[in-house]
Amino acid sequence: MDLLDRIRARDTRATARALTLVENGDEPMLAALDAAHAALPHPERIGVTGPPGAGKSTLTSALIKHLRGAGKRVGVVAVDPSSPFSGGALLGDRLRMTEHALDPDVFVRSMASRGRFGGLAIGAHDACDVLALAGFDPVIVETVGVGQSEVDIARLADTTVVVLTPSAGDSVQALKAGIMEIADVVAINKADQPGAARLEEDVREALELRPHGAGPHWQPPVVRSVATKGEGVAALADAIAQHRAFLEANNVMSQVRATRAKARLVxxxxxxxxxxxxxxxxxxxxxxxxxxxxxxxxxxxxxxxxxxxx
Ligand SMILES: Nc1nc2c(ncn2[C@@H]2O[C@H](COP(=O)(O)OP(=O)(O)O)[C@@H](O)[C@H]2O)c(=O)[nH]1
Ligand SMILES: [Mg+2]
Structure with a gap:
């Protein structure tokens, strides 16, 4: 049986192997994926981005738990473009999600964006396709919101969750970095720390100032969470589901996919x-x-x- 068939049969080792091949830009592997292209499943893709240390991995882990409770099989790609060599944050991502390590219906892969010309989006996209083939739905992509990567993640995901924290400077920084422009949902994490109410106010204000394009309008919900305690996670999952429903109800989903395919071509x-x-x-x-x-x-x-x- 070839590797792709084994992945389709939900063989965990085959999936892990394929992800490594993809990460290394292995030509036969990529060619096999391309041959399967038209028949690839399209799982829901959720992007989770925000500054380092905001609690993205902890929140993702809590979200996995919630989604598992709803019977979903969850795939995660955690990409850290900010420290391609240290591996420190990657280790952190894995540590935060260890509670799911033995669950065959959860697959977490950390990757650095090194080694490929195009950076984050190219390798992560292929990794999402492998997880799609392995029957994971949704696939969550965690990235640090630094520089170009937040634009990349907005292209990768159907729904982009921006995670912010009340710690000093976050709000101003987020506005500057343009993160607010890509947010479909905003999570104010570490809501157990002082300043959450103030940040929420700032964020809501910033979101109202976003230019409305033509077509149906989506107003991003703002959800407060304490990822370490699982608080607010159900509300976050709900907000993500609402955005999903919006995309589907307004026929925007096919547009999102078409834009994504074009961006990938470029x-x-x-x-x-x-x-x-x-x-x-x-x-x-x-x-x-x-x-x-x-x-x-x-x-x-x-x-x-x-x-x-x-
Ligand atoms: N007080 C508090 N700490 C949190 C919360 N969420 C995450 N943390 C802690 O923040 C640190 C960074 O979390 P991590 O998930 O690795 O952040 P990431 O870099 O955004 O993925 C860890 O020590 C977490 O335990 C929260 O809601 N409240
Ligand atoms: Mg992380």
Missing amino acids: DLAGEALLKAVSASPLFERVSGQVSAGTLSPRAAVSELLRTLGV
């Missing part, structure tokens, strides 16, 4: 082009000239593209 095209360009023998020469200052970077790119026939 990501992969960028990755392939970058690979091709940097593998070209001309690359070495022009990069020498660029370093020496005798050729402008833009002129170098034009020359490379001409050589590649693009």
Whole structure:
């Protein structure tokens, strides 16, 4: 039986193996996934993002527990683009979710975004597909909301949960980072700490200022939680389900998927082009000239593209 069949048969070791292959950009594995593309299941995808230490992993673990109670099989991909080398946060993600380690209906995979040209989105997307094939639904993607990654996660997920905490500076920081723009649901975690009410007020205000686009309007719910005690988790699950219902009722789901597929095409095209360009023998020469200052970077790119026939 080939690897994909074993994954479909919910063989945990096969799933783990496939995720490793995907993470390493293994060509035969990716080709097998591509061949299965049209028949891939589309589980609900939930993104969980926010600053480091906000309690994303703890909240995810509590959410898993809640969803397991509802009979769901839950897959998790935890990506940490902020510390590709230390592995510290990845270990933290796993530690937070150990209570589910022996449950065959929960699969948690931590990955760093190192090693692939396109960063977070490309590898995480493939990992989601593997978990989809293994019958996990929903698939939760946890990422640290730093820089580009929050935009990436908004593309990966049907519903994006932004996790904030009352600790100093979070509110201002979140607004600045544009995290509010991608939130479908906001969780104010660590609501057991002072300042939760104030933060909730700030967040609601910021959400009201969001520009309304054309089409049906979704007003993101704000939920207070204490992840360590499981408080507010049912309300969070409810808010996520409401957003899901909104997407389905307004026919937005197919649009979300189409936008995602297009964004993925752009990501992969960028990755392939970058690979091709940097593998070209001309690359070495022009990069020498660029370093020496005798050729402008833009002129170098034009020359490379001409050589590649693009
Ligand atoms: N007081 C309090 N601590 C929390 C809460 N949720 C998480 N924590 C703690 O915050 C720390 C960071 O949690 P973690 O889930 O690893 O955060 P992440 O980096 O966002 O994934 C851990 O020590 C958690 O026990 C909460 O609701 N209240
Ligand atoms: Mg974490």
